[in-house]
Amino acid sequence: MVQFALNHAWLVPLLPALAFVIIVFxxxxxxxxxxTVSIAAIFSSFVLASSIAYGVFTNPGFIExxxxxxxxxxxxxxxxxxxxVLLDPTSTMMLFMVSMVAALIQIYSTGYMEGDxxxxxxxxxxxxxxxxxxxxxxxxxxxxxxxxxxxxGLCSFLLIGFYTFKISAREAAKKAFxxxxxxxxxxxxxxxxxxxxxxxxxxxxxxxxxxxFEQFGISLGLLTLIAILVFIGPxxxxxxxxxxxxxxxxxxxxxxxxxxxxxxxxxxxxVYLVGRxxxxxxxxxGAMEVVxxxxxxxxxxxxxxxxxxxxxxxxxxxxxxxQLGYMMLALxxxxxxAGMFHLxxxxxxxxxxxxxAGSVLHALHNKADVWDMGGLIKKxxxxxxxxxxxxxxxxxxxxxxxxxxxxxxxxVTLQYATHGHSLGYVLFFMATFTAFLTAFYxxxxxxxxxxxxxxxxxxxxxxxxxxxxxxxxxxxxxTLGGLIGTPWANYWSKWIHFGQPHHGEPSIGLMLxxxxxxxxxxxxxxxxxxxxxxxLRVKQLAERYQTLYKISFNKYYVDELxxxxxxxxxxxxxxxxxxxxIHVVDGIIDGMAGFTKVSGRGLRYLQTGKLQTxxxxxxxxxxxxxxxxxxxxxxxxxxxxxxx
Amino acid sequence: xxxxxNPSYFIALSAALFAIGLYGAISRxxxxxxxxxIELMLTAVNINLVAFNKFLxxxxxxxxxxxxxxxxxxxAEVGLxxxxxxxxxxxxxxxxxxxxxxxxx
Numbered sequence: 001m002v003q004f005a006l007n008h009a010w011l012v013p014l015l016p017a018l019a020f021v022i023i024v025f026x027x028x029x030x031x032x033x034x035x036t037v038s039i040a041a042i043f044s045s046f047v048l049a050s051s052i053a054y055g056v057f058t059n060p061g062f063i064e065x066x067x068x069x070x071x072x073x074x075x076x077x078x079x080x081x082x083x084x085v086l087l088d089p090t091s092t093m094m095l096f097m098v099s100m101v102a103a104l105i106q107i108y109s110t111g112y113m114e115g116d117x118x119x120x121x122x123x124x125x126x127x128x129x130x131x132x133x134x135x136x137x138x139x140x141x142x143x144x145x146x147x148x149x150x151x152x153g154l155c156s157f158l159l160i161g162f163y164t165f166k167i168s169a170r171e172a173a174k175k176a177f178x179x180x181x182x183x184x185x186x187x188x189x190x191x192x193x194x195x196x197x198x199x200x201x202x203x204x205x206x207x208x209x210x211x212x213f214e215q216f217g218i219s220l221g222l223l224t225l226i227a228i229l230v231f232i233g234p235x236x237x238x239x240x241x242x243x244x245x246x247x248x249x250x251x252x253x254x255x256x257x258x259x260x261x262x263x264x265x266x267x268x269x270x271v272y273l274v275g276r277x278x279x280x281x282x283x284x285x286g287a288m289e290v291v292x293x294x295x296x297x298x299x300x301x302x303x304x305x306x307x308x309x310x311x312x313x314x315x316x317x318x319x320x321x322x323q324l325g326y327m328m329l330a331l332x333x334x335x336x337x338a339g340m341f342h343l344x345x346x347x348x349x350x351x352x353x354x355x356x357a358g359s360v361l362h363a364l365h366n367k368a369d370v371w372d373m374g375g376l377i378k379k380x381x382x383x384x385x386x387x388x389x390x391x392x393x394x395x396x397x398x399x400x401x402x403x404x405x406x407x408x409x410x411x412v413t414l415q416y417a418t419h420g421h422s423l424g425y426v427l428f429f430m431a432t433f434t435a436f437l438t439a440f441y442x443x444x445x446x447x448x449x450x451x452x453x454x455x456x457x458x459x460x461x462x463x464x465x466x467x468x469x470x471x472x473x474x475x476x477x478x479t480l481g482g483l484i485g486t487p488w489a490n491y492w493s494k495w496i497h498f499g500q501p502h503h504g505e506p507s508i509g510l511m512l513x514x515x516x517x518x519x520x521x522x523x524x525x526x527x528x529x530x531x532x533x534x535x536l537r538v539k540q541l542a543e544r545y546q547t548l549y550k551i552s553f554n555k556y557y558v559d560e561l562x563x564x565x566x567x568x569x570x571x572x573x574x575x576x577x578x579x580x581x582i583h584v585v586d587g588i589i590d591g592m593a594g595f596t597k598v599s600g601r602g603l604r605y606l607q608t609g610k611l612q613t614x615x616x617x618x619x620x621x622x623x624x625x626x627x628x629x630x631x632x633x634x635x636x637x638x639x640x641x642x643x644x
Numbered sequence: 645x646x647x648x649x650n651p652s653y654f655i656a657l658s659a660a661l662f663a664i665g666l667y668g669a670i671s672r673x674x675x676x677x678x679x680x681x682i683e684l685m686l687t688a689v690n691i692n693l694v695a696f697n698k699f700l701x702x703x704x705x706x707x708x709x710x711x712x713x714x715x716x717x718x719x720a721e722v723g724l725x726x727x728x729x730x731x732x733x734x735x736x737x738x739x740x741x742x743x744x745x746x747x748x749x
Contacts, residue, residue: 609745612678616670
């Protein structure tokens with residue numbers, strides 16, 4: 001079984017893809033059949049992925065020598081594109097995580113989407129989404145990855161805009177697609193550079209060639225440019241500043257979709273891509289600093305926005321942006337282990353929280369404002385307590401999963417700083433402050449939603465078992481999932497690392513700091529949003545620092561800035577081009593058409609329609625030719641074909 | 645073959661017939677007359693073919709055979725032509741070529 005799975009790893013993405021085809025063409029009229037097909041496919045993928053994981057993680061040989069096999073896809077002289085599978089601990093971990101979270105989310109969706117007229121379609125999209133992400137994970141070359149990357153983008157577009165009757169959903173889908181497209185464009189340019197310079201997009205080959213970039217006749221500056229171009233893709237996909245704007249709007253989709261996008265599929269694709277191409281970034285310290293700084297900045301930036309948001313899913317969305325920033329930061333300081341570790345733990349607790357939020361919305365009939373909730377834990381104990389576990393995990397309270405991964409990131413950032421990168425201290429400060437903010441805003445949400453006074457107008461009820469079951473499983477992983485990477489027994493970095501295996505030294509001081517920040521954040525939230533029943537203090541604070549509050553609540557006006565930019569600069573440019581199009585381009589075309597028309601109008605009188613006229617012309621022409629042939633000079637006769 | 649007949653007599657006859665036929669084909673307004681004129685032109689060609697056959701290669705029959713082909717094709721052509729004229733006449737109640745002007749702008 002294990003050997004079969006290792007050799008047929010391509011089945012993992014193929015099964016959900018098949019499910020997509022089956023649902024679209026066969027089982028669409030029967031919702032229950034569709035969801036069964038979909039879940040059966042993703043579950044089989046999960047079983048396969050587990051076997052692969054077993055096979056890989058029992059054989060340390062995979063660390064140095066990944067399993068790779070590929071087929072020729074297409075190509076031409078001196079340029080071959082292969083499609084293949086690359087199984088190393090990183091991709092195996094992703095396969096396992098993605099297939100599992102996707103399977104749980106699909107199970108959850110059977111409850112959440114119950115009775116939706118588009119139920120079958122929804123499951124077909126979910127299948128395709130999972131298939132593209134799994135395909136991206138196992139890709140052995142960057143072009144294949146890019147294709148899957150675009151498919152992921154397409155699926156997110158379809159799913160965010162799933163409620164097509166809602167204008168906001170349609171707009172959000174467009175926004176997500178277009179924003180990520182900006183990033184994809186940069187990435188494609190980067191890939192083209194790589195192909196042209198190194199002659200391959202194969203990951204293993206590139207990993208060997210890029211370190212010797214000087215032999216390929218390029219300077220460090222150009223390589224930095226390439227790395228940054230490639231990084232623009234992940235900026236778009238993983239919602240990093242300044243292309244983060246689509247992620248919070250993506251909440252317009254059904255909640256399972258949000259969970260899937262935020263935890264397992266879409267956004268982690270960017271982090272994964274940077275992890276995969278870390279050999280490129282590692283060559284250019286400049287690009288690494290950009291990655292690290294953008295990561296840290298995004299983490300802090302999104303956390304400050306999340307402080308004041310009111311919609312439950314929006315808060316979670318900004319927390320995702322913030323956590324993705326953490327992952328980028330870890331990769332930027334050169335630690336694949338820490339970045340991937342956080343990706344792993346984050347997938348569980350974030351999927352858990354999103355599904356929990358979905359459960360809440362389900363119970364409250366889509367009332368989304370946390371200020372309208374309260375005391376829900378009494379009526380919805382499973383949702384509530386699993387959500388609390390998610391909250392503890394993200395706030396970094398030991399022994400929950402988030403603590404270990406966040407601690408690892410802080411540790412490697414500190415190491416980076418102490419190893420002569422003065423920027424590292426700034427990054428470390430930003431990361432620690434973000435940790436505090438994260439605990440605070442998460443627990444603000446939890447206290448407002450699940451604790452405090454119940455609102456009489458709400459009639460919540462616990463969700464069906466299909467929805468609570470995934471919550472419980474995810475809560476289990478959110479609790480225990482981090483224990484494989486504790487500083488004392490770090491199995492994680494033994495398997496998943498870039499360069500030498502490394503991890504932060506077990507530093508009690510750092511851990512205490514981290515715990516202190518988490519507890520302080522929760523404590524502050526407790527004082528403001530639980531003890532203070534009327535929430536007077538926070539209201540006073542918001543009054544006093546009105547400007548700050550407004551800036552945060554309006555997300556630093558980034559959307560407005562983009563809108564302003566579009567309205568003034570882009571529209572003005574468009575107007576100029578429009579004028580050019582109408583008067584110059586169209587002028588030339590119209591002129592040519594007009595000339596043809598006028599000459600045609602004149603010439604058509606030659607066509608009298610009278611055969612006798614034609615016959616006369618014909619006769620005269622023959623006469624002229626005959627005369628020329630008979631009496632003309634030899635040259636003209638030659639031209640006319642006679643003269644021999 | 646009677647001596648004293650010069651090929652130029654035949655050529656002159658043929659040229660005259662052809663010219664008359666061409667004039668008729670171009671100037672007559674009656675479609676039937678035009679068909680007749682075309683027949684005249686074909687006859688002119690036939691005279692040429694037979695005459696040259698006789699004077700240039702008396703031992704072979706190429707020109708005569710060719711003339712028979714022309715007569716055959718001409719018969720078919722006239723049959724077709726008359727059928728078209730009748731069909732048009734049924735539509736337009738006219739055999740005047742000036743009325744057959746659907747092919748113009």
